[in-house]
Amino acid sequence: MARLQILELPEGSSDDRPPFVLVVDQVPTDEARFDVIRRDLLTDGDLAERLGARAVLVFEDTVDIPANDTTAYLGGSLPPDAHYEVTIGGQPVTWTPSDETQARAAEEGQRLANERTDIARDMDRLANHKAAITDALGINPLNGWDRIIEAAATLRQDRAEQAAALARVRNLHRPVEHNGQTICWECSAYDFECLTTDNSPVAHDQCGTHRALVGEQTHTQEQT
Ligand SMILES: [Zn+2]
Incomplete structure (x- = not known):
């Protein structure tokens, strides 16, 4: 069965999307059956032109393009309702640079939204911890971290002094x-x-x- 593949070409500065050629391999050696394929390729004008391909390359042999995944052809004949989209670099051939820009912008927007959600969650968690700490220290929850650290240090020093005083009394x-x-x-x-x-x-x-x-x-x- 003939196979269709896309061979992507290096992009030039004047290209608005990556140039490519259409590769048709495993075409029948039988003249009558090859005519059917030739007719398909040339019906309604030049297929290459309609697809935006630079050229159509036709081979009787198998031509595997390393960048392409041809495993879909391994299953034999396709079911009648099978639909395969022609893609270049994972994008539909109708993909244009402005689609690319839009997709990138949407992706970046989503990333920023996720980041904001994460930050908000961290802030909530921090506020809860702070409330618990100020409560444990017995100070106003509106105190800043400097005051919290100071209160904790004072508490530690008081405890050390109390322990020393108790030791003196116990010794006496x-x-x-x-x-x-x-x-x-x-x-x-x-x-x-x-x-x-x-x-x-x-x-x-x-x-x-x-x-x-x-x-x-x-x-x-x-x-x-
Ligand atoms: Zn005594």
Whole structure:
């Protein structure tokens, strides 16, 4: 079966679309059957001229053009309602440079629209995160990022200072062994040199400060 192919030619500066030649290969060697094809090519004037082709090349042999996909011919004869569009570089032969410009513009417009959607989505996500952060920090959600960073840094510094203060208090009211009893260093006014207490010994587990540190309710707190 004869096959139709397009061979694209290098485009010149004066061409408004890529020039091409129409390639017809596998034409029948039988004269009568070839006449049928010749008639098809020449009916209603010159086919090359009507298609805008520079020429029509006809071969009895198979001529495979590397750029063309001829796999559609592998399935044998085409169904009667089959429709194949003649294309050059993936575009219909009626494609013109202005179509190209329009298609590029539409593509670029779509790309920009998608980009805007992505940016809007990112902004929404960022606004939600910012609201959550300002809420966690306990500051006004309208604060800028500089203020948010400053608040977080202050929070971290406060926490470090509080931890250091707690360590100092814990060290002051630390447990010491005295006459077989665990007493509070500070509350008992322990004298390390003489191994005596200036106050009556206070059992460490009765030290109000120690109990407050470990979260137990103290006698003092119950009164207030
Ligand atoms: Zn104590």
